[in-house]
Amino acid sequence: MTQIDIQLPDGFGTIAEYAAEIKRAFAKYSSFPNMHIVDFFVTGFWQQLPDDWQEYLEQVEVTGLVAMASTGQVDASAPESLRSYVKDMFRLRLNYQGPLIAAAAADSEQGELWYFLEGMNPKKRVEVQLLSQLVSTVAKESQCSLVVDVGAGQGYLSRVLAYSSYSLPVLAIDSSPKQQRGAESMQRRTIKRLQGSRAAQHGFKWEAGRAQQLQHTVMHVGLDRTGELAATAHSRAAGGRWMLCGLHACGDLSSAVLKTFVESDAAAVAVVPCCYNHISETRQGTVAGFPLSREMHGIRLGQNALKTACQATSRWDSCPEATLAAFRRNHFRALLHYLMVAHGQVAPDAMAPAVGKVTNTELQAAKVSMDASSDEIAFTTYVLAALTKLNHAWRPTAEQCVECYREHGTGLQQIAAAWTLKSLAGPLVECMLVVDRAMYLAEHCRGSGRVSAFALFDPVTSPRNVVLVAQRGDNA
DSSP states (O other): OOEEEOOOOTTOSSHHHHHHHHHHHHHHHTTTTTOOGGGHHHHTHHHHSOHHHHHHHTTOOHHHHHHHHHHOOOOTTSOHHHHHHHHHHHHTOOOOOOOOOOOGGGGTTTSGGGGGOTTOOHHHHHHHHHHHHHHHHHHHHTTEEEEEEETOTTOHHHHHHHHSTTOOOEEEEESOHHHHHHHHHHHHHHHHHHTSHHHHHTTOOOOTTGGGGEEEEEOOOBTTBOHHHHHHHHHHHTTSEEEEEEEEEETHHHHHHHHHHHHSOOOEEEEEEEOGGGOOBOOTTOOOSBOOSSTTTTOOOOHHHHHHTTOOGGGTTTOHHHHHHHHHHHHHHHHHHHHHHHTTSSOTTSOOOOOOOOOHHHHHHHOOOOSSOHHHHHHHHHHHHHHHHTTOOOOOOHHHHHHHHHHTTTHHHHHHHHHHHHHHTHHHHHHHHHHHHHHHHHHHSOSSOEEEEEEOSOTTTOSSOEEEEEEOOTTO
16 A cells, blocks of 8 residues: 655545545635636626725725735634635645755855856755755665656756766666756766866776766657657666656656656656646547546646646745735736726636736836826836737827726736736646545555655745655565
8 A cells, every 4th residue: 555645734544534625715716716807897896895994994904914825813893704714725735744854054165065166046956955865865765777857857856866976877868868968968067077187186096988987868758658758767776776856857747757767667756846827737538738637537737726826925025025016016917917908908708918027128118208107107007018029019198097997096006906816726636636646646556665755845935845765566
């Protein structure tokens, strides 16, 4: 029987009980994670909230919204149903407690990681250091003679696994020839550093043939294309045991890595998923990234909910200025969509065009001089810059922009409150994804295997911090 090691919230005895509860909660509150903030004014989302929620939320300071989202703190004067929603969103969060792994991040400049720092920012250094330590431990426990790094990119993790004291044979796989060329170029420079005098002074001995410890291969890995990966890894292992790993495997790639583990003779897998918004969902029997498990069969999250799972409310209180800036960007974007619909440029039920981030350079180029408030000028400038970015021919007059802004004078407060309600559900959606994948691995692990999920990184600096680990038992 495969053991699932996940620290469940208080009150739950089994993962099946927990899975049933989070499914019920998602069904009850799905309107929040599935809200599309761009459609906020067009769909009248605010008016769909209970009257007492509207009255209360319009009075809450931004600091109160931040506290609500990041710590679950809600004033006693808030409507009971609102307090219940916030309580449920925090009550159902997984604790993600896992084994303590020494994070020698502060020593990276002096330790052996120094030889591998090229191209890595501080965040990436910690992530590579922690995941490489975990992969090394799992590989040793599972007696693996080969590690397959899927979605290896520039090869940061691969090089540490292969050329540090872990000394693991690694096959680095990426779908991009450009990424492979970049990884191989950095690999040569890393080897040169390891062969240098500084490495020798630190007692590092470069052995002949060690360069071959790391090999790169270009391969497209998808949910419907796992066979080639499994066959290649099995062949490279030459009869030995092998494992899969991935650092921030984007969207369906993480699901494909897990599917490869399930369908192959891999001994173990350790993957940190990322970009939940790029996960596909099963439709009409097609192969998709969610759901994978029998437990979540028939559940549909929706694209907006998957995007909500990417929200990191744990960072809001430590980055108040960035949080307020995000509220303002969402406000302007929703107003722009409302303006375009009001003037017949977009159908009310059509998908809003993707603007993306409007840069300061683009805003400066579109800046206007007019007799209006600073907020009205800022919105008018944003409209012109965004339409230019979209290559849209229509340009509203300054008067039309100001009229739109004044029509929704309290819009920023409403947007901030709505974004808070939406983001509160992000961890719930992420928990559904984690539980789905953990139960999928347990369903197929075979033998007396182990499956675990826990936080490997600090959620403030690395919001996508959960690692999924599965190891087959000796009799698998």
